[in-house]
Structure formats: C-alpha cells, structure tokens
Amino acid sequence: MKDSDSIVELKKTGSADVGFLSFFESQRDVPFEIKRVYYIYDVPAGTKRGMHAHRKLRQFLWCPYGAIKLVLDNGIEKKEYILDSPEKGLYVGEGVWRDMYWLKDNSVLCVAASDYYDESDYIRDYGEFLRLVREAYWKDENKL
Ligand code: T46
Secondary structure, eight states, rough: OOOOOOEEEEEEEEETTTTTEEOOOOOTSSSSSSOEEEESOOOOOOOEEEEEEEEOOOOEEEEEEEEEEEEEOOOOOEEEEOOOOEEEEEESSSOOOOEEEOOOTEEEEEEEEEEEOOGGGOOOOHHHHHHHHHHHHHHHTTTO
C-alpha cells in the first residue's frame, strides 16, 4: 500500500541571539530507516531536475537554504510543495514522479533515503511510469 507525501514541521531549538538548530530522527519523524544522505548544490535558479519516479525508494527532502518547488505526480493527480525554510521537510513515498525547480540561486536540496543508490530503482520514462501506475491500480481494484 502506498503512503502519501506530506510536509513535516521539523523540531527547532535555539534563539535569535545564537541561532537555531533543527533536527529529525529516523523512525520517529521520518517513517523509515535512513541508509543514505545526499545533497544537491550550486544549482542556478530556473533549473529543473528530477523527472523520474522510484519503484521502492522512500525519501525525506529538506532545503536548509533557498527555495525549491517540488511537483509530485502519482499518475492520477499532481501536488505542488515549496521548500523554502530550514524548518520544513517533505516526505515522499515510493511510486511518485517528481520534478524539482530551483526558485533561487544556490538553494540546497538535502535528501535522506531509505536505501542505497540503485539505478534500477529509477523510472526515468514518463510513459513507463504511467503504465506501471495503471497496472498497480488494476491489481488493487481486483484484490479479493
Ligand atoms: C531524487 C531527487 C530528489 C549517484 O551516483 N548516487 C546517488 O546517491 C544519487 C542520488 C545520484 N547518483 C548519480 C546518478 C546520476 O548519474 O548522480 C547523477 C545525478 O542524479 P539524478 O540525475 O538522478 O539527480 P536528480 O537531482 O534529478 O535526482 C536526485 C536523486 O537522484 C533522486 O533519487 O529523488 O534527487
């Protein structure tokens, strides 16, 4: 069963005098064990990345600096999220097509992932993605 994407408000400590610290914890704030962390940086504003889905990988995305728009598409509907604060994270489950748009120069996208890098988990063809969504939907509809 697919779980749905959602914004998570990150815990925050500190004060304006000395600055703030935000954090999240595996299995507590993020519903999976974190096996990999990566980040995307030095990206000019206006850049579009992503354009793929993952078969099984689940991820948690946050933007500690700048502003990035995420368009998530489950093959039936699209949702837009803006990551523009270090206090916000976005959980993205499996089987979701994602496009990321850099709204400001040098915005940093950080990602915690449920598994190690594996190119065979990527679906990079939108037609194939839609075919897999229809197949999964058909199987679900016909479950006894
Ligand atoms: C995702 C979004 C949010 C690696 O070798 N190891 C890694 O851990 C990752 C993440 C990527 N790569 C290689 C694969 C490509 O040759 O780095 C290259 C760039 O990856 P890609 O074009 O997939 O980058 P984005 O920004 O489109 O997507 C990335 C993640 O790949 C993807 O899982 O969900 O960020």
